[in-house]
Amino acid sequence: MATHNRRLLVTLPESESARLDQLANQLRLSRSELFRRLLMNSKLPDPRDFEASRAILDLLKINADLARLGNLFKLALDEPLSADLLTRFDQLIVEIEGTQNALKDLVRQIDHSIRHKAS
Template identity: 60%
Template sequence: MPTTRHKIETYLNDDEKRRLNELCAQMRLSRSELLKRLLMNSKLPSASDFAAWQGIRDLLKVNADQARLGNLFKLALEEPLSADLLKKFDDLTQGLEGTQAELKAAIGEIRDQLQPGIRKQEKS
């Protein structure tokens, strides 16, 4: 099947090629994608975007760890335990659920700052 895409070739000196490769590495984009975005005046990713997305991934890992811990507590609660120990487990479980809710809220706030308007579209 024929394509509607066109190949463009250009010549660069060593310094220009080195600079292009540095920009591609910094932006984490291919040469082709970087040049297309520059040509179309599209948004380029920033270092703070990468850091924020890494923060989201880290928070999601913590959230998953807490979910696993909460599930282990629930399994422990199925065993016969004293009322005092049950109360402690219940308090820990509620604390974990509260922390998970806070993590999810923080992730949502960071994501909204990175992609304004996305959440509004999802709610519509």
């Protein structure tokens, strides 16, 4: 398929080439796309958005781990245990649910800040 794009050869010193690679990786763009956006004065992605997205994914993984832990505690409660141990398990489940809710609130705050900034 024919293309109307022109290929340009750009010569850079090693330090500038390394900086270009670093910036392209940070913004998750190819070198060509980075040059194109800079040339056309287009908006570059904000690296903080990637960090926020990664933070949300990490928090969601923690939330899933807490859910699995809670389910294991519930399974343990089905076994014959002393009343004191049952009380401690119940307290742990409440604490796990509280931590899950706090994580979900934090994810919502991060998501809201990303959406608010994009508007």
